[in-house]
Amino acid sequence: MAKEKGAKNTYGVPLERSDNLKLDQHRHHCEPEDFGRWVQSGYGKDKRLAVDLFSGAGGLSLGLERAGWTTAAAVDFDQRARETHAANFPGMSLRVDLGDDVQRDEFVQRILDSGARIDLVAGGPPCQPFSRAGRSKIRHLVEYHNRDPHDLRKELWRAYVDVIERLLPRAVLMENVPDMGLSDDFSVIRIIEEKLESLGYVTQVRLVDAWNYRVPQHRKRLILLARRDGGGFEWGMPKKQTTLREAIGDLPVLDPQPLLPVGGRVCEYNEQQNPKLSPFAKEMRRKAPKGVVHDHMTRRVREDDFRIFTVMDSKTLYSELGEKLREDEKKFQRYDAEQFTDKYKKLDWEELSRTITAHIAKDGYWYIHPEETRTLTVREAARIQTFPDRFRFAGTRSDAFRQIGNAVPPLLGEAAARVLLPQAVPTRDKTVDKWPKLREELTRWAKEQRAGKQWYQFPSGRKMKPLGALVMAVLSGSKLQMKQLSNVMDEVAGHRELSQDIYLALLNAAPTVALRRRLEARLGSVVGKPEVWVNADSVLDHREAMGLKPAELALFRLLAGGDIMLVSQSALRVAARVQQNESHLTNRLTEGRLNLIKLLGAGRDAPVRMAAIRFIGENLCREKQPVCGSCPLSDYCPTRPQEDEGVEATFDVAVTTG
Known part of the structure; x- marks a missing residue:
């Protein structure tokens, strides 16, 4: 009996392995070569068909079935899970590696050739998040080593989106754990949403407590829904908890x-x-x-x-x-x-x-x-x-436990699927269609500001280099008049390295002794060192020597062009007001973040939009006396708090840098 890791003693039980349960296939199961007939004249004829990707044992498939769909095809790489699915559901249950281009192409082509009209694609792709370091490294490799920016085909969530793009179902349901968002600024979710929107879908991302739908356990899941039929997203009322x-x-x-x-x-x-x-x-x-x-x-x-x-x-x-x-x-x-x-x-x-x-x-x-x-x-x-x-x-007892633990609770799957049922009279709130236009307007406004006096508030401009991003981050938290901040930042505009002359000019431009000391403490160790300023990553390599604080590091990454989601009270307030709720006060780490990702979006311009949201929250969309007249989101903001008539409708008054 092996000693358990972390254990003090070697107590144990007789080693045993349960029997291996073999199951007969469902009576309406079909093999791939019979799929066309199954669709056209067999069990699948005239049914509302779904495809379940990364299906596991079939928890989500069972939820779809309860909501009125028939799973035409299910895919998973776990052989025991595939056998379980084939025993409990009709249609094809296939062992396919969706990360393999050839296998995925064969699977999609078989569905297309069958003439099946797939109404819904569902699944819980294993979403390996981008770490900040990983995203930065990929960007550096693309810029300096001619790496293909799309060389990420093995990431399974990309395979999931690829299948959707080729099948173009009426509706999409994706389920995963909340941590997939929190660990990487929701970058994966934002990319998926943006892609679906480009295909004509409207989307909703929602954090759901499974116990509200009779699942007798503590369980939060992240649900992404999408539809392209003019319908909306109406969730059923929470049910009494099951003990x-x-x-x-x-x-x-x-x-x-x-x-x-x-x-x-x-x-x-x-x-x-x-x-x-x-x-x-x-x-x-x-x-x-x-x-x-x-x-x-x-x-x-x-x-x-x-x-x-x-x-x-x-x-x-x-x-x-x-x-x-x-x-x-x-x-x-x-x-x-x-x-x-x-x-x-x-x-x-x-x-x-x-x-x-x-x-x-x-x-x-x-x-x-x-x-x-x-x-x-x-x-x-x-x-x-x-x-x-x-x-x-x-399979064995352990196989069963693993399949059960990996599954989507069927009652949760049913609750989410019912939101996507066809609606006799589409009830979509027209505000769900505003997001692409809103983000486009936010991007336009941000680039306009970046080209003017506020260049230092935004990434990727002609004047903003890693040096400028660093200086702006060091200044964060200090409240300066706009003229004072401009005077300091103008000393580094367009410069790539912190030479002795630029350093001295910065110190001379500092309007207070305290600010001068802060610049000396943060920047003194990197003056006259060209190797520090090669790119944003090389600056980060010296963050300990400069003593940069977490908030300063986050702002530096953003202004240096990183896809960073800065979760602050002011940014959450902007997103909540546009969404017409108070999530910035009640659910900052859940609904508040989901509101923010909806406003932020993804893609090349996401960093400049995040910088714009930060600026708007700190200088325009104030908790009291908001300056709505100068806000680019005012036409899209249903809440629009009453402006103080005594506040000039301009942000050219004072600037908070952090």
Whole structure:
């Protein structure tokens, strides 16, 4: 028995591997060579057809099915997941590497040749985010080493967009985790939205709490919806939360014992002993075989875990177990309690479950049953993900856990899919069509300002070099009159290097002693060093020597041309007012950011738009006394707070640089 990583001792259980479940294919499954016939005269005829990319076991496919679609084709590279999908759904279930151009082309061409009219493309592409360093490096390679800027074909979200572009469905549904946005300034999401808009779609990006749609777990998902039929995006009202007891309380008690197998492929299920099934449980039992429940099995219980599970309750942290164990039992706490403070989690009957993830395939310590001394079974995990009891998973127990953890909860998929159903009378709010024009106007205005006196507020202009971006970043946070700021910045306009002469001129132009000292502290170490000023990356290599703060670094990256989303209260306020909500006050890190990405967009001009949003928020779209008359967004802003008549409708008064 191998010693566990981070563990103090070597307690274990007998090594075991569950049986490998083989499943028959769905009775309306079809092979690729029969797809044309399946579409034209078979099961797929006259049905609203969908394609599910990166389908996994089929959580999203099941949601689409519940909402009224038939999945004509599903694609995933996981063989066990493909087998699961083929057993539970009609149509083609293919093992295809969508990152491979040849395989993707063959897949798309087969659909086109069949004559299938695909109404919706759905899926959850693994969106590997661009790190800031990665984006900067790619840009540098393109500029200086003649690298193809589109040499990113292996990124699977690009394959997802490519399929959409070629099939042109009426609607699109994309699901992924929120972190894909937060980790890279939503650059991937912004690129996808901009591409879809260029294809004639209107889009909505929404952060959804799955528990609002009866999914009995804590789970936030990022949903991107798009449609090109004139319809809008109307989400159903949130539902009453489903507790863990309502979700799995009817499943058979297993009475686990240390070191012995727990549960099995088939367990008795007595409907007569469950006369008061919750509505959720009744729904999960629909079309399931009578008298039995399948896959109600989990790992054996270690002797030390058996004792630990017994003394825990839903509030107990792993770091607190020492207080509950006898002195001779403290050896059972085999993980470092300081490092693994929440290593174990016992669930609560009256609460939601912890988020089910693919990690459950490795261990179930985050998912300890509320009463029994064991971790959740495959069937319980499936229920919490809202897979019905009739749904089976191919492969071993670990294969099933992994497929369940990777899946989109079907009830969440259904809620999102229903938003995209055809509307007899299109109800689209016309404001959703304004974004391309709004961003175009914002770009035009920003470039106009960049060509004039405000050049130093915007990236990529004739006068703005990395040196200018750095000086502007160093000045951030200081409130200067426009004339004072212009005097300082004019000393570096168009210059590429910080020579001794330019440095002295900067110091002489500083209007205060404090500002002069700040310039000396930040720039003194890089005067007269040509190697610092090759490009933005070389400047960043010296950021520690200059003592640049995070906010200064972010502004430098933006003004040096980086695709940076500066999330500030003022920028969020601009986006919220254009969207006619108060997300800058209530949900800054969620809806607030989503509002900002809608306004920002993507592409070559995104940095200049971000700089414009920053400038507008700090100097025009003030919390009080906004100067709407000078704002390029005023015609698109339904909120337009009442202007103070005493404020001159110009930003040529004072400039806040940070």
